[in-house]
Amino acid sequence: MEQIPITKQGFTALKKELEKLKTIDRPETIKAIETARAHGDLSENAEYHAAKERQSFIEGRIGEIGYKLGNAKVIDPETVSKDVVRFASKVLVENLDSEQEVEYMIVGADEADINQGKISVSSPLGRALIGKQPGDEAVLQAPGGKRVYEIIDIL
Template identity: 65%
Template sequence: MERVPITKEGYEVLKKELVHLKSVERPENIKAIEEARAHGDLSENAEFEAAKDRQGFIEARINELGYKLGNADIIDPDKLPKDRAVFGCSVVLENVDTGEDVEYQLVGPDESNIEEGRISVSSPLGKAIIGKQPGQEVILQAPGGKRCYELVEIL
């Protein structure tokens, strides 16, 4: 079984979603199925079909979250060395062409959110950053061409 790195915060978000699906979404959906069944002929009952489709989605997501939580390898960024970029750390990159600084936290695929400054270690930029030390160049082959950054600081 492959262990998937995740921060404690990311783990808690997935766990909260799983609890919500089991305690709120699933019971509401079961009720919706029962109400749709009460309307009679199931062969032409759109509410019943929609509720059954929703049930399939809920159960699949519960299974997916259970798998992810079961294989999660919780990593505490505060206990990691700050001499090189590793999972969980935050980094400041300077765009060599523009001089603009950006800050990212390196997280697992389930936690990534570019708007919140969290990028996956399995993304092209995440892979380029991992293992680098302050002062080193980070080169990203982007669809629009090569981008160069300097790793300024590991937070």
């Protein structure tokens, strides 16, 4: 069975999203479908079709989150070794082209948020950083060309 790495915060966020989908979003959508049905002819009822589409999305997301939570391998960033970059590592890198230093945390796809400095382990930069040590260079091919980052420190 596939294990899906996730941080404690990411696990908690997924649990909250699942709870909201089940207790708020699903019942609201069921009511919207009932209301739309009351308007008559369903074949030309855009409100009904939109509500059914929303219901399909919600049920799919519930299944997806349930799978992820059931196969989650929760990793506490505080317990991650700082010898090499790995999942849940916080790493300080320097873009050698711009000489700009940036701090990133390597997280799962559901947790990634570049504005918070969290990049996905499956992103091009995330994949390039995994397994590297301070002093190593991570090279990746970006749409704008090759980029080179030096790992300054694992925090």
